[in-house]
Amino acid sequence: xxxxxxxxxxxxxxxxxxxxxxxxxxxxxxxxxxxxxxxxxxxxxxxxxxxxxxxxxxxxxxxxxxxxxxxxxxxxxxxxxxxxxxxxxxxxxxxxxxxxxxxxxxxxxxxxxxxxxxxxxxxxxxxxxxxxxxxxxxxxxxxxxxxxxxx
Numbered sequence: 001x002x003x004x005x006x007x008x009x010x011x012x013x014x015x016x017x018x019x020x021x022x023x024x025x026x027x028x029x030x031x032x033x034x035x036x037x038x039x040x041x042x043x044x045x046x047x048x049x050x051x052x053x054x055x056x057x058x059x060x061x062x063x064x065x066x067x068x069x070x071x072x073x074x075x076x077x078x079x080x081x082x083x084x085x086x087x088x089x090x091x092x093x094x095x096x097x098x099x100x101x102x103x104x105x106x107x108x109x110x111x112x113x114x115x116x117x118x119x120x121x122x123x124x125x126x127x128x129x130x131x132x133x134x135x136x137x138x139x140x141x142x143x144x145x146x147x148x149x150x151x
Contacts, residue, residue, distance in 0.1 A: 001042045011036055011045045018052045072117075078107035079118030082125025089128065094136035100129030 015036070019029040032048050039045050085100035104126035111119050 003039060003042050003045050007042065007045055008036060008039065011039075011048055014049050014052060018049075023052060073115055074117065076107050076111050076114075076116040076118035076122065078103045078110060079116075079120075079122035079125065082107055082129070083121040084125075086125040086128025086132070089132040094133055097129045097132035097136065100125045101133065104129060 012033070015024065015029060015032050018024045019026070024032070036045070036048060039048065082100050082104035085096040085103060088096045089100070104122045107118065107122035107125070110116065111122060
């Protein structure tokens with residue numbers, strides 16, 4: 001995949017940091033900086049930073065989708081699932097609350113890592129899941145107290 005100017009700028013910053021930290025000698029920094037100017041693909045950029053701590057990955061973080069408007073990140077599916085599971089507690093009570101909590105936490109982690117959209121859906125799913133679970137526990141406690149009071 002062809003590299004962009006922003007990708008080359010990222011690699012330049014990584015090389016400068018490595019030189020400043022003493023990980024690269026001046027000669028090595030100069031050689032890699034010269035190669036950076038002629039690098040055309042993402043693989044060529046990755047090879048320049050492969051041995052450095054903040055290296056650029058061998059593949060770009062996002063793949064272009066022709067159906068998606070430029071600059072718009074895709075919606076995280078687990079965030080939508082978490083929200084749906086949180087709402088479905090109306091019919092299934094706490095049985096979908098626990099999966100809403102689990103998928104909400106996973107979705108928030110994925111969204112942080114991939115910059116996808118859907119953080120609001122994941123948060124809403126978590127809130128609904130925890131609220132439903134809290135109500136289920138509270139109802140269980142009330143029923144237990146009523147049963148114990150009648151004994």
